[in-house]
Amino acid sequence: MRVILELVLILVLSTAQCGSTTKVPRSDCQKQCGHIDMEYPFGIGTDCSFNGGFDINCTNQNGVFKPFIGDFELLNISLTQSTVRVLNFITAYCYNSSGSMEVSGPRGFNGTNTPYRLSDVRNKFTVVGCNTLGYIVDDGNRRYQSGCVSTCRNLSDLVDGVCSGMGCCQTAIPNGMYYYRAGFDMGFNTSQTWSYAVLMEASEFNFSTAYINSTRFNDTNAGRVPMVVDWAFRGEGSCVTAERNETGDYACLSSNSKCVNSTNGPGYFCNCSQGYEGNPYLPDGCRDTNECNRHPCPSGGVCHNTIGGYYCSCRAGRKFSGETNACNPDIGLIIGVIAGFLALMSIAFCRHMIIQRRKLNKIKQEYFRQHGGTLLFERMKSEKGLAFTVFSEAELIHATNNFDKSRIIGQGGHGTVYKGMVKDDMQVAIKRCALIDERQKKEFGQEMLILSQINHKNIVKLLGCCLEVEVPMLVYEFIPNGTLFELIHRKNQGLQISFGTLLRIAHEAAEGLHFLHSYASPPILHGDVKTANILLDKNHMAKVSDFGASILAPSDKEQFVTMVQGTCGYLYPEYMQTCQLTDKSDVYSFGVIILEILTGEVPLKLVGPEMQRSLSSVFLSAMKENNLDSVLASHVKGQESMELIRGLAELAKQCLDMCGSNRPSMKEIADELGRLRKLSPHPWVQDDAEIEIESLLGGPSTTTNGFEIVTSTGYATEERENLPMNPGSSYYAR
Ligand SMILES: *[C@@H]1O[C@H](CO)[C@@H](O)[C@H](O)[C@H]1NC(C)=O
Ligand SMILES: *[C@@H]1O[C@H](CO)[C@@H](O)[C@H](O)[C@H]1NC(C)=O
Ligand SMILES: *[C@@H]1O[C@H](CO)[C@@H](O)[C@H](O)[C@H]1NC(C)=O
Ligand SMILES: *[C@@H]1O[C@H](CO)[C@@H](O)[C@H](O)[C@H]1NC(C)=O
Ligand SMILES: *[C@@H]1O[C@H](CO)[C@@H](O)[C@H](O)[C@H]1NC(C)=O
Ligand SMILES: *[C@@H]1O[C@H](CO)[C@@H](O)[C@H](O)[C@H]1NC(C)=O
Ligand SMILES: *[C@@H]1O[C@H](CO)[C@@H](O)[C@H](O)[C@H]1NC(C)=O
Ligand SMILES: *[C@@H]1O[C@H](CO)[C@@H](O)[C@H](O)[C@H]1NC(C)=O
Ligand SMILES: *[C@@H]1O[C@H](CO)[C@@H](O)[C@H](O)[C@H]1NC(C)=O
Ligand SMILES: *[C@@H]1O[C@H](CO)[C@@H](O)[C@H](O)[C@H]1NC(C)=O
Ligand SMILES: *[C@@H]1O[C@H](CO)[C@@H](O)[C@H](O)[C@H]1NC(C)=O
Ligand SMILES: *[C@@H]1O[C@H](CO)[C@@H](O)[C@H](O)[C@H]1NC(C)=O
Numbered sequence: 001m002r003v004i005l006e007l008v009l010i011l012v013l014s015t016a017q018c019g020s021t022t023k024v025p026r027s028d029c030q031k032q033c034g035h036i037d038m039e040y041p042f043g044i045g046t047d048c049s050f051n052g053g054f055d056i057n058c059t060n061q062n063g064v065f066k067p068f069i070g071d072f073e074l075l076n077i078s079l080t081q082s083t084v085r086v087l088n089f090i091t092a093y094c095y096n097s098s099g100s101m102e103v104s105g106p107r108g109f110n111g112t113n114t115p116y117r118l119s120d121v122r123n124k125f126t127v128v129g130c131n132t133l134g135y136i137v138d139d140g141n142r143r144y145q146s147g148c149v150s151t152c153r154n155l156s157d158l159v160d161g162v163c164s165g166m167g168c169c170q171t172a173i174p175n176g177m178y179y180y181r182a183g184f185d186m187g188f189n190t191s192q193t194w195s196y197a198v199l200m201e202a203s204e205f206n207f208s209t210a211y212i213n214s215t216r217f218n219d220t221n222a223g224r225v226p227m228v229v230d231w232a233f234r235g236e237g238s239c240v241t242a243e244r245n246e247t248g249d250y251a252c253l254s255s256n257s258k259c260v261n262s263t264n265g266p267g268y269f270c271n272c273s274q275g276y277e278g279n280p281y282l283p284d285g286c287r288d289t290n291e292c293n294r295h296p297c298p299s300g301g302v303c304h305n306t307i308g309g310y311y312c313s314c315r316a317g318r319k320f321s322g323e324t325n326a327c328n329p330d331i332g333l334i335i336g337v338i339a340g341f342l343a344l345m346s347i348a349f350c351r352h353m354i355i356q357r358r359k360l361n362k363i364k365q366e367y368f369r370q371h372g373g374t375l376l377f378e379r380m381k382s383e384k385g386l387a388f389t390v391f392s393e394a395e396l397i398h399a400t401n402n403f404d405k406s407r408i409i410g411q412g413g414h415g416t417v418y419k420g421m422v423k424d425d426m427q428v429a430i431k432r433c434a435l436i437d438e439r440q441k442k443e444f445g446q447e448m449l450i451l452s453q454i455n456h457k458n459i460v461k462l463l464g465c466c467l468e469v470e471v472p473m474l475v476y477e478f479i480p481n482g483t484l485f486e487l488i489h490r491k492n493q494g495l496q497i498s499f500g501t502l503l504r505i506a507h508e509a510a511e512g513l514h515f516l517h518s519y520a521s522p523p524i525l526h527g528d529v530k531t532a533n534i535l536l537d538k539n540h541m542a543k544v545s546d547f548g549a550s551i552l553a554p555s556d557k558e559q560f561v562t563m564v565q566g567t568c569g570y571l572y573p574e575y576m577q578t579c580q581l582t583d584k585s586d587v588y589s590f591g592v593i594i595l596e597i598l599t600g601e602v603p604l605k606l607v608g609p610e611m612q613r614s615l616s617s618v619f620l621s622a623m624k625e626n627n628l629d630s631v632l633a634s635h636v637k638g639q640e641s642m643e644l645i646r647g648l649a650e651l652a653k654q655c656l657d658m659c660g661s662n663r664p665s666m667k668e669i670a671d672e673l674g675r676l677r678k679l680s681p682h683p684w685v686q687d688d689a690e691i692e693i694e695s696l697l698g699g700p701s702t703t704t705n706g707f708e709i710v711t712s713t714g715y716a717t718e719e720r721e722n723l724p725m726n727p728g729s730s731y732y733a734r
Contacts, residue, residue: 647672
């Protein structure tokens with residue numbers, strides 16, 4: 001039993017040794033000496049240090065404990081640099097009591113068989129004095145001797161802080177030195193000054209001129225100056241061999257501890273791996289560094305500590321830039337975000353546009369349907385060869401250059417007339433109306449169809465319409481030569497317009513109106529017969545326009561209630577009572593046209609005595625008083641045969657009868673005018689006169705007798721004195 005226990009114990013001990021576990025200092029080791037921390041492998045006592053080389057002598061000097069390595073007081077231990085700083089003794093060269101020169105003080109450093117090497121990087125052999133040659137001699141492991149001379153040709157040349165050979169000199173030492181001895185060359189006469197030599201930490205030396213003729217250098221440092229000593233585990237050679245040597249005490253076994261080759265002499269030491277700090281010689285001595293405490297991340301970055309490292313991240317929208325070592329705004333990301341945003345916006349916009357367009361199309365279709373477009377289309381399909389076009393809104397916009405103001409050829413309360421070009425070369429007049437009443441919308445297409453079929457030489461041809469807008473637009477053939485109104489009322493001073501011409505035009509207009517009235521059943525009524533609506537083509541042939549304003553005569557009672565439209569002066573009197581538009585309403589208006597031709601006066605004057613304002617009243621009262629001559633135009637008086645004048649006056653009087661049923665029909669008027677024309681003394685000579693007229697009417701004028709007509713082309717639809725009872729009525733409104 002005992003044997004087995006002992007065996008186990010031996011096994012355990014041997015495995016412990018074989019496993020080359022980390023050497024651990026005793027737990028009760030003194031942690032400090034004086035103010036200096038005893039960091040393993042250094043320790044006070046052999047059990048507390050890694051080996052004898054790291055044993056620190058902690059000695060009480062005058063009541064203060066101080067650590068010593070040999071004779072040298074220990075100042076600092078650095079594990080990461082693998083250095084210690086000790087106080088080295090200054091060697092002096094001075095007079096002894098008997099007046100001879102003598103070297104005094106300890107004379108060097110003996111690091112034989114210790115972990116220590118004199119740091120060739122941080123130390124300098126320093127000599128202070130005048131005419132002094134100081135030696136540094138290594139007769140330990142090798143033969144080495146060097147030194148430097150300090151001269152003083154003139155003491156006043158010495159400079160504080162400069163050690164350049166005057167009063168002071170310094171020299172480097174070789175790598176791997178562990179022994180040195182200082183000396184002076186006796187051949188130099190230094191009798192006048194103090195001479196010192198010491199190997200010391202270069203950064204700690206600052207030459208002062210006072211060092212030359214006083215003991216200040218020795219006194220301020222109490223005979224000792226700092227010196228840096230490198231230490232390492234020397235026996236094993238480099239890291240590679242040390243790691244392999246199973247019998248040796250490899251020092252860098254604890255976790256996160258790594259081996260570092262000694263740079264000064266053979267051997268190695270340990271350091272914590274990157275990202276760890278602490279004591280690499282103790283088990284778990286290397287602790288993770290919280291690098292973030294050092295704020296290693298560039299500005300704008302966020303530090304994240306990890307085991308053995310850290311990483312920086314930039315805040316959202318920023319990107320690490322190696323060039324500036326900073327988190328800069330991530331232009332790519334920003335561009336991406338902006339591009340994405342723009343893309344989203346444009347998609348949304350396109351969607352919006354598509355929806356809007358669909359909506360618009362729907363609205364267009366809705367208008368088209370409301371205005372009877374579907375019906376119109378079907379009829380047009382069945383009646384092939386119809387010269388009628390249903391224009392799209394876009395076509396008309398194109399034709400009028402988006403309803404450009406310069407294209408306006410007529411304007412009035414009912415709407416605006418534009419000149420336009422369709423199908424590249426066809427001149428048309430496009431009427432864009434102001435309003436349309438609800439009821440009329442439904443039949444609009446159908447009416448258009450009927451109107452479009454009207455084909456008479458004295459009626460302006462309706463070429464098409466546009467139904468897909470709120471208020472339909474009408475497209476007429478373009479008539480270039482002004483109106484009858486202009487012919488009668490705008491004659492230039494002294495110009496005689498052939499009465500025969502006017503008569504012919506009136507006759508043609510009557511033929512046109514007759515055609516309208518007789519074309520269909522119920523009859524198509526014009527509704528706004530006036531001289532301004534009788535256009536003249538290039539041959540001065542009458543063309544009745546604006547019959548688009550007319551309607552098919554109402555066939556049921558319900559339709560009578562709708563509004564009447566017309567122009568003051570031409571209005572038939574019964575509208576007040578019946579509000580009803582009949583073919584006899586057009587006849588009344590035509591009577592006014594005959595009056596205009598006879599008298600050369602406008603139907604309604606805005607000035608003058610109240611009784612004199614209405615041409616028809618003036619005429620009728622003149623007729624009653626049998627005083628026709630007083631109202632006749634001067635160029636009519638006497639020029640024309642009295643029979644013709646009387647015939648016309650009689651016709652006009654009939655037309656102006658207060659009772660509609662008493663008025664002649666349009667056919668009767670046309671026939672009568674045809675008959676009367678033959679009575680003209682020069683019935684067929686108008687053409688000569690017309691040439692004259694043409695040249696005089698060439699330019700457009702804008703105002704005549706207080707009437708407003710935009711151009712001479714004759715599409716003016718409205719005079720200023722609109723019918724008060726029907727102020728905003730549409731062109732089509734009844
Ligand atoms: C420790 O240092 C003191 C003073 O230098 C010396 O007297 C003493 O002998 C040293 N002890 C050891 C163990 O080295
Ligand atoms: C070295 O030790 C001295 C005195 O013990 C101390 O003042 C100094 O701060 C230490 N330096 C380092 C780098 O530890
Ligand atoms: C030891 O490691 C520390 C921290 O990783 C580093 O700053 C130091 O320079 C290293 N020492 C040597 C001699 O490599
Ligand atoms: C002074 O130094 C000289 C030369 O080194 C020496 O011979 C003499 O003994 C010294 N005197 C004393 C008192 O130490
Ligand atoms: C240095 O010290 C060792 C013992 O530590 C000794 O053997 C050697 O002789 C000394 N060297 C000199 C030059 O004094
Ligand atoms: C030393 O320099 C000072 C000023 O430069 C001069 O006055 C003096 O004579 C010099 N002494 C010697 C010994 O050259
Ligand atoms: C050296 O000492 C002088 C004054 O004696 C001072 O001006 C200078 O800054 C010191 N230089 C260093 C490196 O300490
Ligand atoms: C050294 O120089 C001083 C004065 O410059 C002189 O008095 C002395 O004799 C010299 N000593 C020797 C040994 O030359
Ligand atoms: C040392 O020399 C300087 C001039 O170089 C002088 O001012 C100073 O008094 C001298 N000090 C001593 C103790 O001789
Ligand atoms: C240097 O200073 C130390 C301590 O103050 C003293 O023991 C030593 O004798 C001095 N040496 C010289 C040469 O003055
Ligand atoms: C291994 O280590 C032991 C003890 O430190 C030493 O005596 C031996 O020479 C080393 N072997 C090698 C190959 O370095
Ligand atoms: C240490 O030195 C040896 C030989 O000089 C070399 O093979 C090895 O790579 C070095 N190790 C390190 C960690 O530098």
